[in-house]
Amino acid sequence: MSTRVQRMERTQRIYRIVVLLLVGAFIVVPLFASYKFSVRTTGLNVGKWDGWKALGQDPELRGAIKVSLQLAVLTVAGMIVLLLPTMVWTRVRVPWARRIVEFVCLLPLTIPAIVLVVGIANVQKWVNYLIAEGPMSLTFPYIILVLPYCYRALDAGLSTIDVPTLSEAARSLGASWWTVITRVILPNITSAVLSAAFLAVALVLGEFTFASLLSYENLQVAILQVSQTNARASVAASLASLAFAFVILFALSFVGHRRKEASS
Amino acid sequence: MAVSRRRIGAGLGLVPFFAYVAIFLFVPTVVVAVNAFSVNGRPTMDAVDSLFTSTLLRVTVRSLELSFITAVIGAVVGALVAYAVVTAKPNGVLRRAVTSASGVLAQFGGVTLAFAFIATIGTNGVVTAFVADHGSINLAGSGWLYSLNGLILVYTYFQIPLMVIVFLPALDGIRPQWREAAENLGASTWQYWRHVGIPLMLPAFLGSTLLLFTNAFSAYATAAALVSQGAPIIPLQIRGALSSETVLGHQNVSFALALEMMVIVAVAMVGYARLQRRTSGWLR
Amino acid sequence: MKFHRPTTALVAAAAVVLAMAACSPPSKNKGSGPQSAGTGSAGMQTLIANAKKEGTLNAIALPNDWANYGSVIKAFEKKYGITVHVANPAGSSQDEIDTIKKLSGTSRAPDVVDVGLTVAAANKDLFAPYKVATWAQIPNGIKDPSGLFYGDYGGVMSIGYDASKVPPITSVDDLLKPAYKGKVALNGDPTQSSSAQYGVIMTSLANGGSLDDMAPGVEFFKKLKAAGNFLPIDPTSATEESGQTPVVIDWNYLAAGELGKISGWKVFVPSNALVGGYYNQAINKDAPHPNAARLWMEFLYSDEGQNLWLNGSVTPARAQAMQKAGTIDAAAFKKLPQVGGTIQYPTAAQLNTGAVYLQKHWAEVTGG
Numbered sequence: 001m002s003t004r005v006q007r008m009e010r011t012q013r014i015y016r017i018v019v020l021l022l023v024g025a026f027i028v029v030p031l032f033a034s035y036k037f038s039v040r041t042t043g044l045n046v047g048k049w050d051g052w053k054a055l056g057q058d059p060e061l062r063g064a065i066k067v068s069l070q071l072a073v074l075t076v077a078g079m080i081v082l083l084l085p086t087m088v089w090t091r092v093r094v095p096w097a098r099r100i101v102e103f104v105c106l107l108p109l110t111i112p113a114i115v116l117v118v119g120i121a122n123v124q125k126w127v128n129y130l131i132a133e134g135p136m137s138l139t140f141p142y143i144i145l146v147l148p149y150c151y152r153a154l155d156a157g158l159s160t161i162d163v164p165t166l167s168e169a170a171r172s173l174g175a176s177w178w179t180v181i182t183r184v185i186l187p188n189i190t191s192a193v194l195s196a197a198f199l200a201v202a203l204v205l206g207e208f209t210f211a212s213l214l215s216y217e218n219l220q221v222a223i224l225q226v227s228q229t230n231a232r233a234s235v236a237a238s239l240a241s242l243a244f245a246f247v248i249l250f251a252l253s254f255v256g257h258r259r260k261e262a263s264s
Numbered sequence: 265m266a267v268s269r270r271r272i273g274a275g276l277g278l279v280p281f282f283a284y285v286a287i288f289l290f291v292p293t294v295v296v297a298v299n300a301f302s303v304n305g306r307p308t309m310d311a312v313d314s315l316f317t318s319t320l321l322r323v324t325v326r327s328l329e330l331s332f333i334t335a336v337i338g339a340v341v342g343a344l345v346a347y348a349v350v351t352a353k354p355n356g357v358l359r360r361a362v363t364s365a366s367g368v369l370a371q372f373g374g375v376t377l378a379f380a381f382i383a384t385i386g387t388n389g390v391v392t393a394f395v396a397d398h399g400s401i402n403l404a405g406s407g408w409l410y411s412l413n414g415l416i417l418v419y420t421y422f423q424i425p426l427m428v429i430v431f432l433p434a435l436d437g438i439r440p441q442w443r444e445a446a447e448n449l450g451a452s453t454w455q456y457w458r459h460v461g462i463p464l465m466l467p468a469f470l471g472s473t474l475l476l477f478t479n480a481f482s483a484y485a486t487a488a489a490l491v492s493q494g495a496p497i498i499p500l501q502i503r504g505a506l507s508s509e510t511v512l513g514h515q516n517v518s519f520a521l522a523l524e525m526m527v528i529v530a531v532a533m534v535g536y537a538r539l540q541r542r543t544s545g546w547l548r
Numbered sequence: 549m550k551f552h553r554p555t556t557a558l559v560a561a562a563a564v565v566l567a568m569a570a571c572s573p574p575s576k577n578k579g580s581g582p583q584s585a586g587t588g589s590a591g592m593q594t595l596i597a598n599a600k601k602e603g604t605l606n607a608i609a610l611p612n613d614w615a616n617y618g619s620v621i622k623a624f625e626k627k628y629g630i631t632v633h634v635a636n637p638a639g640s641s642q643d644e645i646d647t648i649k650k651l652s653g654t655s656r657a658p659d660v661v662d663v664g665l666t667v668a669a670a671n672k673d674l675f676a677p678y679k680v681a682t683w684a685q686i687p688n689g690i691k692d693p694s695g696l697f698y699g700d701y702g703g704v705m706s707i708g709y710d711a712s713k714v715p716p717i718t719s720v721d722d723l724l725k726p727a728y729k730g731k732v733a734l735n736g737d738p739t740q741s742s743s744a745q746y747g748v749i750m751t752s753l754a755n756g757g758s759l760d761d762m763a764p765g766v767e768f769f770k771k772l773k774a775a776g777n778f779l780p781i782d783p784t785s786a787t788e789e790s791g792q793t794p795v796v797i798d799w800n801y802l803a804a805g806e807l808g809k810i811s812g813w814k815v816f817v818p819s820n821a822l823v824g825g826y827y828n829q830a831i832n833k834d835a836p837h838p839n840a841a842r843l844w845m846e847f848l849y850s851d852e853g854q855n856l857w858l859n860g861s862v863t864p865a866r867a868q869a870m871q872k873a874g875t876i877d878a879a880a881f882k883k884l885p886q887v888g889g890t891i892q893y894p895t896a897a898q899l900n901t902g903a904v905y906l907q908k909h910w911a912e913v914t915g916g
Contacts, residue, residue: 008453012351019348020362023341023424027369030380030421033390037383040390086281093274101278104285110533111293112482114499115522118506119292119299121650122572129573133654144288208374208485213506215636215647220375224489227379228638228784235383238376246368286562291569319911387730387779388792406730406776411914493737493780494914504740506646 031239038236051232052240058230061237064222067135071218072204074139076197079150082143084193085177087154088185091163105151108144113209116141124214135216142210146203150196157192161185198252202245293526300523303516311520320501320517324524326412327481327497334419335476341420342427342476343435343469349428350435363432366425373422374485381418382490385409412496415487422486423476430475434468434543471539478532482525498525573653592681592846596628598839605632605840608647608658609639613785613805615701616860623856624847630840638784640741641667641827648674648832659841661830664742666903668697668828669896675830678842680849685869689893690826699826700848701801701862704817704887705750708803712812713794720754720768720818723795729776733783733793734769735802738906745902746825747797749894754821759894762902762909769913780914785809800885801861817887824891826865851875861885 038051047053055061083105090098108116120141127137163185170184171177186193208220217225219241227234300311314320345362352358384391387404395403408414438461446456484499495504498521505518605624612618621632635656636643641663651657663671669692677695690699707717715727723732736744752758752765772778783793788806796803803815829848831841847853854864855877861884870876894902 016348016351016358019344020358023345027365027421027424029391030377030384033384034380036390082281082284086278089274089277093277097275097278101281104282104289107285107289110478110529111289112484112499112525112529114482114484114502115296115526116289116292118502118518118522119295120288122295123287123291123569125650125653126569126573128651128654133656140288144285147285202368202371206371206374206376208488212485212488213503215643215650220485223375223379225636225638227786229786231388231786231790235379238379242368242372242376242380245371249368249371250364252367283562286566287569291566295570319908322911386792387781388790402730404730406773407779407781410780491780492782493734494911495737495739496914504737 031242034235034239038232038239040232046232051230051236054226054230054233055237055240058226058233060217060222061226061233064217064219067217068205068219070136071138071142072201074136075142075146075204076200078139078143079146079196079200080193083147083150083154083196084186085181087151087158088163088167088181091158092167102151102155105147107148109148113145114213116144117210117213120214135211135218138207138210138214138216138218142200142204142207145207145210146196146200149199149203153192153196153199154189157189157195158185160192161188195252198248202248205241205245296519296522296526299516299519311516312523314517315520315524320521323496323498323501327499328528330412330415330419330497331477331480333416334423334480335473337420338423338427338476339431339469339473342424342472343431345424346428346432346435349432350438362428366428369425370422370429372425373483375489377418377421378486378489381409381414381421410491411494414490415497418486418490419480419483423480426479427472427476430472431468434465434472438465467539467542471536471543474532474536474539478529478536481532482529595839595843595846599630599837599843600628602837602840603630604837605630605844606635606656606659606836607632607844608635608644608661609637609641610634610662611637613802614860615801615857615862619859620848620853620856623852624844627847628843630843632844640736642740645671645674648834652834655836657832657834657836659832659835659837660844661832662700662827663697663830664827664899665825665894665896666742666899668692668830672696674833676833676835676838678831678845680845682849682866682869685866686849687865687868690828690865697828697830699865700829701857701860701864702824702826703799703801703862704822704824704891705746706798706800706803706815706817706885708788708796708798708806708813708815710788710791710794710810710812711814713791716814717795717816720751720821723777724768724771724775726775728795730779731793732772732777732795732797733779733781733787735783735796735798737910739903739910742825742899743799743802745899745906746799746823746894748906749823749902750797750818750821752821753823753892754818759823759892759898760901762905766906766909766913773913778913788813800887804861804885815885817885819887819889822887822889822891824893826893855880858884 039048041048055065086101090101124137124141127140131137166184166188167180170180175184205219207218208224210216211218211221212224219237223234223237223241226237301307301309303310315324349359349362381389383389385403386392386409387407389404392403395401409417442460442464443456446460451459482499484503487497487500488503491500495501502518502521502525505515505521607621610617610621612621621634624630625632635647635658639647641661644658644661644663645667648658648661668675672692675696679695680698683691683695683698686698690702692698707720707723709717714731715722715725717723722728734744734747735741736747738744738748748762748765748769749757749759750765751768752762755764755768757764769778779793781787781793783796783798785806787793788796789810800815800817806813807815829845831838831845835841848857849866851870854866854870855875857864858867858877858880863884864870867876867881871881
């Protein structure tokens, strides 16, 4: 019996190694090649790190990085302001609406971004007219785009605490709803909020469809435009944005992990 | 009556959320649906009819082919990887590394991915140059990377990690007791898989494949960055309809194309939801 | 009963708000400006003063190395102290029109556009009529009589190539030879970009077609693709210099731009297939900076502006008149790629018919 199990385990180990090596190679080769491409100097009259230096020096890239980072911050803030009170409210007062809110939050997964862009032109014009022109107006569609992912993250967090009891207790002690949300609920779900924030940042940094078709210049649009004149810089910028997203999402996995340790 | 009034009062707390979603999600969707059937305010079937011309029909078929092929390849390879992860230690380094890498790579689409592949096997790519120097084969050929075949390769790159993320929970639901029970009844490995494992995993597998399908079908950024000439798939046709400087008056077709995309994705997602329900039934 | 009325009122209000959200908001810009500064210096002084007050000009889709726009913009900024913002340098003519429509009423809307003939003729209702001081010197064939758009610079279609990588080209059909495998690029997608459409017209003329008949051109590209010679990449100065696109079918002024930069670069203009075209300037009717827009036009069509363009290897609109008056930069004019033979200029109608044909048949070239 035990040799049988041992044989099975060995087969599985060989299988693991082979599969992960092959697929891993497929995944890693383009990343490695990108790096080599971004520092290639054969036949060109440029320095080795010029492509990477352009990230800080090229005005177009620099401006676009700033725009994308600002958009990320605004989107995270807007997402929290929109989602958190709503989700708390569905748990405390209107549990019958919870399925509806969930369904609505998952809808953006089924409506392709490019479809939304086609229909959003006039809405964006109103936003420009009433609130602000400029790339920051992208915040509004971006909040919609991050809804599904952030909803799931916040939902997981809110499910670990007893929201109705906590909020009733706080209210009976005289707290306002603002206090309940910011000083009672929020501190208990920091890891979930951080997860949602990280996901939103990764999404906003990688967003291209809305920015490009609405004629704004965010990071991805800038990378595409710069590629017309400086291919190495655009590949360097691509790698950098990927590395940044990787760092963020890697940090995310630790946030979740620490929470599990804390609660056990 | 007092209860209903309280319900409405409580419901008012949700108004900001629903108002926001109504303005930024529902209005654009409705605008697309309505404008697909009208031009300059007049109702007409012209835009939708043009969807069935040979050019656009071919484009639709290509879109479906691309999505289907990359979904299947991604699903099969991804399932193999997911199975490899599942047989490893549950909290071990391997599993965590693969799942977090998959999380990142599944989002790694768009412009960044397109350029990574251009840097690898484009006409000026690093691997192209390497192979040309050492083997005198021109990997980049006549630029196949920059058209539909290239899209198939590049899409697969993010489909595989997506499959790992989506399918892994289902594989986690396999109980070792099933294997033991089957073996007690004299089943071989092959028989176990054929009669127990695969049928139980099939709904989850098909559901995940559908998810990959819609993911590929809706993707725009990767194709926009990779394909600058020709519009072999629907999202690129939408880009063309919105920005062509030679064929004018074509923009209302973009609404029809967008509507077509919505319908196809909706159908696929309904299928996914059905399969999800069947899966969760088995894997409680 | 008692709660029905507030609910229905709420629903009705919501419906109205949503319907409004689906329509356009009112415009913020008034965008009115003079129709002409006149030839008097007083008119020009007022225009300059007003333009300086506006301080900014929104331009779009003007690459620095296209017709020497980089120098043109710098000279304008220096002369009048007005900052020029260029949005979307790689954009197409339709992108420019789309941006006018998308950003209409905002302060980011383009003030001026530089578009192909088809796009200009089709969007006259977006433009404001304006006749520059040197209006009479622009040939009649390339301007709209009421001043809504006017030709700015022209060139002919050509084939630029790196002679150190491929054999010399003596005719359009040379491109079908095996020596050019995977090397020939067209500037743009002909269903999207007018420069690419002119490229197809050129190959059509070289193969027995005419300005009304694009079929031989499409056939040529089908053969090019079948031979494996057609590279579906948009050529830019970066791809040309890196050797990715050693052969490009492009405007002669763009191909000539690489003459100093790549040793061995040559420009071939087929004498049996001379097709030329002018791009066109126009002012946005709702321009946020109407006076700056008009001053920009005056600058472009002044001797200084025209000569700056000339240095970008284009034939500026007033070339003939300036030659006669002796104000043209003779050295730069001589350096213009020599074209032997009569140049054919397609009309907007011919371009439209061609575009419709391309929309139906270009997919046969790219293989769907």
